[in-house]
Amino acid sequence: MKSLRIITITLLVTTLTACNKWLDVQPKTTMKADVLFTTQAGFRDAITGIYSNMTTASSYGTELTLGFTDVLAQTYDNVPTALNHKYLNSANYNYTEAFEQIRIAKLWTQAYKSITNANILLSYIDDKKQVFTGKNYNLIKGEALGLRAYLHFDVLRLFAPSPVMGADRKAIPYVDTYTNVPFPQLSTAQVMDKIAGDLTAAQALLKDADTYGPNRASFDLTEVNEIAGTRRYRMNYYAVTALLARVELYRNNKTAALAYAKEVIDAGLFPAYSPSGQTAAGDNVFPLEHVFSLTIPDLKTKYADVYFLQVADGQNVNSLSISADLLNTIYPSGLNTDYRISWFQDNSAKTKRVTKYTYNTVIPLLKISEMYLIAAEAEPSVSSAMAYLNVLRAHRGLSPLDAASYTRETLDKEIGDEYRREFIAEGQLFYYYKRMNADKLPTLAAFKNKEAVYILPIPVAEKEFGNIE
Structure with missing residues (x-):
């Protein structure tokens, strides 16, 4: 895609044969849009194709979760000095280096490819409303709007x-x-208004149609069809609402952010982790907390095993690891009961590897834990804010904090520490630092030029051929 003008003329779709395949987003074939959008199944497959695009390495399969964005947040302290590491220039914010320019261009292109496919679907859906049964028109259109907003928001950030x-x-x-x-x-500001507009439109469509929405109790879940019955990990009503909470906090509208976060929390559909509920090794990633996540069937072999290998120091030039010393600062003495410590295993005597994705096929994109953190930050009362933070701490195996001992400033410091513990290998920490306009990161000296760190250069091709300054 150059300058947003070269538009995909075919859509990546998935041929599905059973309900349990609805979340398996591996592409099987391509089909012309005019043919694809003649049936409800075609729209279903098209939306699944967007998810498939989002699971690639240049999107949320690696770069926007466990890879590039977490390297920017200095999550892995082996990278900044690792000779020949593929993320060496990323870790040092050298965005003008040739390979980094290619990486950054791929991030941009992959995001807009998914956005374009959402737009193709949306350009057909109103004229084909008659092909849908039940409330599936609302579900698929609302989902497409939500995905378009999600993708634009990360490009913006x-x-x-x-x-x-x-x-x-x-x-x-x-x-x-x-x-x-x-x-x-x-x-x-204009982009954020557009994002919020898409999300509120998606909310309106999904509110009465989504089995993961405020009217869930009215559905007979034993009889819902394939589309309506598989909303748990997709861009459902509460995923849209959670994204609105994230968006409003980003633009410092704390009143709105708090209201949206509370709506997701109060829904009671995303229980915070409890070790008594763990039944499988895959629960290590706290899947019941996921408001929206991507299913990647080969997550372990394709991505986790590539970057989080259990090998000795220096054996894998592109490994991503955390030193034992750094981990001890993230989870200091007194936090050894933290359930999140199970996310790490010894790589050697001095380093740890991340095991979040070793035993499951899901990468979280929105979690209930973030809603508690947003509520804690947005709540004006320190005591009420601390109540939200303490709920999260309780579900991480930690003792409660005494609100009487905290000011707003010291509480916000605790919230920042929780972001650092909670989102390892999920890509969200860099955006937190950028939103806070942090002068430095915990492991770095103060930035000489913050904007050169926090704002990636728009690819050269977009400036040459598009309507971009």
């Missing part, structure tokens, strides 16, 4: 100034129609 850096500064294009006309480069 990577390639544009954050609101605190300047909401009126030039940001990225918001591509919301299927066309070959270049889209204008909007400001951060």
